Amino acid sequence: MEIIPVKEEEIPVLAKLAAEIWREHYTPLLGPAQVAYMVDKFQSEAAIRRQLEQEHYRYYFFRCEGENAGFTGIQPTDGGQKLYLSKLYVARRFRGRGAARQGLEFLMDLCRREGYRAIWLTVNKHNSGSVAAYERLGMTRVRSQVAGIGGGFVMDDYVYEIEVPAENPAANPAENPAAGPA
Template sequence: MSVDIRICSSQSDIEAIARLANEIWQEHFTPIIGAGQVAYMVEKFQSVHAIADAVNNQGYRYYMAFENGELIGYCGVQPQQNELFLSKLYLRKDCRGRGISKQLLAEAVAYCKQLGHPSIYLTVNKHNDNTIAIYQRMGFTIDDAVVSDIGNGYVMDDYIMRLLIGKRGK
C-alpha cells in the first residue's frame, strides 16, 4: 500500500493530528508512564490548542502520513539555531513495523538539509525500549540523558538522541 505524506496546513489537519495523538498516546504510553501523566501530556503537548500553537507560533512543521486517505501517523519538527528538533514521530499501532517511520524521518532529513543544519535531535523516554532501538537502527545515537520537570508533579525522564546528517550519506 502506498503512503502519502503531506505537510499539515489547516485547522482540520491539526484536529486530525490531535485525535490520532490521543489514540496513540493512550495505547503506547500508558504502560510506560501511567494514565495520569498521559492525560496531562496529551493536553499539554498533543491537544488541538498545543499543536495549533506549535504550528502558528513556534515554527513547527508537521508531516502527516496517510494510507488510503486515512491519517495513520505524523512527525513534528522545529528548526532550532544549529539543528532540527524532532519533537514527535508517532504511528498508529497497526501501521508500525512497515517502514513508515523511515518515510517520515526522510521528510525531516530533507527539511534539515534544506535548512543547512548538520543534525537532528530528539528526546525519548528512557523506558521506551522498542522506540530507542528503532531510532538506533535509523542511525541515531544516545548523546545525553535529561530529566525535565513538565509541571503538575510530572517529569520527562529522557535520552537525547542525535542523527548526524552528513554521516548518513543522505
C-alpha cells in the first residue's frame, strides 16, 4: 500500500470516496439523514477545501493495487503538540489488509519527524468495529464526549489517544526482540 498526499485536483475524487464510505458504513449507525448532513458538512468538496485552506488539514490517500483504498485527514492541535486524526476511512473491499495499521504507522513517523507527542481521534461509541481496531492499534480511550454539530444532530463519541514514542521501537531490535536482527 502507498500513502500519498491528496493533490488539489484530486479533491473531487476524495469527496466522492468519502461519501461512498460514509453512506456504506455509517448509515446503519447514524441513519441516512445524519449521514447526508455530515457528508455535506465534513466530507464534501467545499468542506475539504475549507479544511485544507483554513484549518491546516492535510489529506492522504491509501492506494492499493493502483486504486484509492481509503484516506486519512489530519490536523495539528494543542499548539502543535498533538495531531488530530480527524479521518481514517477504508473502503469495505480493502478492509482487513492492514491499511489502518499502515496508516497509523505512517502518522507516527510523521509525528516523530514533525515533533508531535500524541495522536488523538474521536470515534462513535456504537462503531464497535472501529473501536476494536483502534484498541488493537494501541490507542487508549481517554474520555467520552457528546458534541452538537448542527442540524439537530450530535456526535456521541469516545476520544482515543496514543503517545508517539521518540523513535520507532520496531527499528531497534534491542528494544523489540520480535523485530529480529537489523
